[in-house]
Amino acid sequence: MPRDKCPAGEENRADVKRKGGIKWNKYLIAGLCMTGLIVLLAIVGIFWTPYSTTSMSASERFAAPSLRHFFGTDNFGRDIFSRVMKGIGTTILISTLVVAMSGTAGILVGALTGYFGGVVDEVVMRVTDAINGFPSILLALVVISVMGTGQRNLVISLGIVFMPSFIRIVRSEFIRLRDADYISRARLMGVGRIRILFVHILPNIFSTFWVSVMIGFNNAILAESGMSYLGIGVQPPQASLGKMLSDAQGYLTTAPWYALAPGLTIVWIVLGFSLLSEGVQRLSK
Amino acid sequence: MKYLSKKIVTLIMTLFVVSAAAFIAFQIIPGDVVTSILGTEATPEREAQLREELGLNDPPVARYFRWAGGVLMGDLGISYRYAKNMNEMMPVAELIGDKLPVTLSLAAISLVLIVAVSIPLGVLWARSRNKVLDAALGVITQTTMAIPSFFLGIIVTYLFGMVFKCFVPGGYVSYEKDIKGFLFYLLFPALAIALPKAAMTARFLRGSLLTELRADYVRTARSKGCGERRVMYGHVLRNAMMPVITFLGMIIAEIVAGSIVVEQVFSLPGIGRLLISSISTRDLPVVEILILYITFVVIFVYFLVDILYRVVDPRISGK
Numbered sequence: 001m002p003r004d005k006c007p008a009g010e011e012n013r014a015d016v017k018r019k020g021g022i023k024w025n026k027y028l029i030a031g032l033c034m035t036g037l038i039v040l041l042a043i044v045g046i047f048w049t050p051y052s053t054t055s056m057s058a059s060e061r062f063a064a065p066s067l068r069h070f071f072g073t074d075n076f077g078r079d080i081f082s083r084v085m086k087g088i089g090t091t092i093l094i095s096t097l098v099v100a101m102s103g104t105a106g107i108l109v110g111a112l113t114g115y116f117g118g119v120v121d122e123v124v125m126r127v128t129d130a131i132n133g134f135p136s137i138l139l140a141l142v143v144i145s146v147m148g149t150g151q152r153n154l155v156i157s158l159g160i161v162f163m164p165s166f167i168r169i170v171r172s173e174f175i176r177l178r179d180a181d182y183i184s185r186a187r188l189m190g191v192g193r194i195r196i197l198f199v200h201i202l203p204n205i206f207s208t209f210w211v212s213v214m215i216g217f218n219n220a221i222l223a224e225s226g227m228s229y230l231g232i233g234v235q236p237p238q239a240s241l242g243k244m245l246s247d248a249q250g251y252l253t254t255a256p257w258y259a260l261a262p263g264l265t266i267v268w269i270v271l272g273f274s275l276l277s278e279g280v281q282r283l284s285k
Numbered sequence: 286m287k288y289l290s291k292k293i294v295t296l297i298m299t300l301f302v303v304s305a306a307a308f309i310a311f312q313i314i315p316g317d318v319v320t321s322i323l324g325t326e327a328t329p330e331r332e333a334q335l336r337e338e339l340g341l342n343d344p345p346v347a348r349y350f351r352w353a354g355g356v357l358m359g360d361l362g363i364s365y366r367y368a369k370n371m372n373e374m375m376p377v378a379e380l381i382g383d384k385l386p387v388t389l390s391l392a393a394i395s396l397v398l399i400v401a402v403s404i405p406l407g408v409l410w411a412r413s414r415n416k417v418l419d420a421a422l423g424v425i426t427q428t429t430m431a432i433p434s435f436f437l438g439i440i441v442t443y444l445f446g447m448v449f450k451c452f453v454p455g456g457y458v459s460y461e462k463d464i465k466g467f468l469f470y471l472l473f474p475a476l477a478i479a480l481p482k483a484a485m486t487a488r489f490l491r492g493s494l495l496t497e498l499r500a501d502y503v504r505t506a507r508s509k510g511c512g513e514r515r516v517m518y519g520h521v522l523r524n525a526m527m528p529v530i531t532f533l534g535m536i537i538a539e540i541v542a543g544s545i546v547v548e549q550v551f552s553l554p555g556i557g558r559l560l561i562s563s564i565s566t567r568d569l570p571v572v573e574i575l576i577l578y579i580t581f582v583v584i585f586v587y588f589l590v591d592i593l594y595r596v597v598d599p600r601i602s603g604k
């Protein structure tokens with residue numbers, strides 16, 4: 001029987017076809033454009049901003065948005081656009097660190113508990129259940145109150161808070177795959193446990209994992225800006241979107257753009273990443 | 286009922302673990318309580334006296350059980366920061382007492398708003414044959430979901446407080462003085478909490494409705510001559526509400542978390558603001574009690590949702 005006539009072969013060809021080119025959908029395109037702009041602004045913001053983020057100008061206090069100052073100026077006459085650029089950088093840096101930390105822990109713990117099961121698995125699941133049911137910002141507040149404020153502690157506390165969701169997703173994927181035929185064959189061939197875990201199974205869960213990374217990234221952005229807004233996240237000399245919002249609240253009548261600029265930026269980032277994750281989800285369907 | 290008793294045991298166990306964890310966590314915090322109350326200038330005698338008064342000389346396990354026992358008996362301990370007057374310290378119970386109704390009312394109004402907005406919206410959306418409306422609702426809900434509640438709070442303050450002048454921002458009235466004014470003022474922060482969650486719930490309900498509409502019993506109902514309205518409200522909605530109830534139960538935790546932040550935006554004297562200020566001033570007895578309390582509320586709501594689930598759908602009985 002020629003190979004291309006057997007059903008399995010056709011399936012393989014369909015797979016190859018799909019891998020050849022990404023099937024673009026509107027969510028993916030919109031999400032990529034929105035997040036691309038944000039990442040671009042953040043990277044440019046590291047090296048260059050239109051104005052210094054700290055230089056004050058008494059003559060230009062509360063200037064409305066114009067060509068000179070895209071987003072206007074604040075109560076000290078500082079350029080809001082430049083500060084938003086820096087703020088995006090801070091937010092993205094913190095969220096990336098948080099997701100990297102909780103994602104790595106999620107892969108390690110989820111892989112081991114999912115593959116081996118047993119008592120440890122039971123205990124870990126009960127703990128993650130308990131943490132998951134808890135409002136995330138409250139838990140982060142508790143960790144912060146134990147460790148003290150500051151950027152490093154913010155990353156650690158949010159990292160701990162987001163760990164359970166990653167552990168659960170990775171674990172369920174490992175449980176799904178651990179009894180798959182190709183895994184038992186690999187085991188029969190004498191492949192070591194570590195190699196099975198991280199070379200044979202891990203690459204196959206990435207499509208699910210990336211979606212949860214993006215959702216986690218969004219939650220991290222919301223939590224970071226929320227905590228900075230409350231004054232227990234990023235501390236003053238550093239620009240942060242949440243902190244800018246709480247500063248701007250006192251000047252709502254005189255300078256509504258001061259609050260709108262960082263607020264709409266947060267909405268833009270979150271919307272961009274949720275569109276992106278929706279697009280990736282549709283991609284794998 | 287075996288199922289119920291098992292659930293109650295789990296509830297108590299969880300509370301025990303959380304209370305122990307909260308207690309231990311605050312034991313390992315650097316910094317001495319006595320120094321933080323009296324300052325560094327106090328005499329050693331006064332320090333020793335206070336240490337004895339607060340019972341800090343006992344072993345931690347004994348202190349935990351005394352604290353937990355006190356909480357069970359209604360004695361929530363004393364605040365390190367707030368004082369009633371020069372000689373008397375502020376009991377945590379009194380401190381929390383008048384703040385609790387504010388947060389609970391805020392959460393309740395938010396929940397009512399979420400249900401009132403999301404269910405009609407979800408039904409309308411699932412029924413719409415209009416492509417433009419369908420797409421518009423998709424964009425609107427997706428965008429609303431992306432707005433953090435504190436930013437929405439600021440927008441609400443600006444729009445309703447400063448442009449339309451519906452309410453006076455910061456003009457909070459106590460529920461003891463004017464219950465109507467109190468509820469009216471809470472409507473705006475509740476809006477800030479509810480809108481993103483309502484958008485989420487509406488999307489969820491729509492998905493659930495669309496799945497149900499493809500079920501066999503819908504075709505049967507239609508072929509028996511059931512009108513669209515009857516099919517939707519008499520048959521489909523009830524079944525589609527099942528996952529939505531679970532979803533709403535999960536959202537309650539988010540509402541509580543949202544109210545912590547939104548209280549700050551609207552300067553409401555609720556437990557959220559107390560929690561934030563207690564964390565920044567390291568008033569640990571207050572923080573411990575608040576955490577325990579919020580945990581209790583969240584777990585208790587999950588418990589209620591579980592029971593409600595069984596009431597709505599009698600097919601589910603203890604598995």
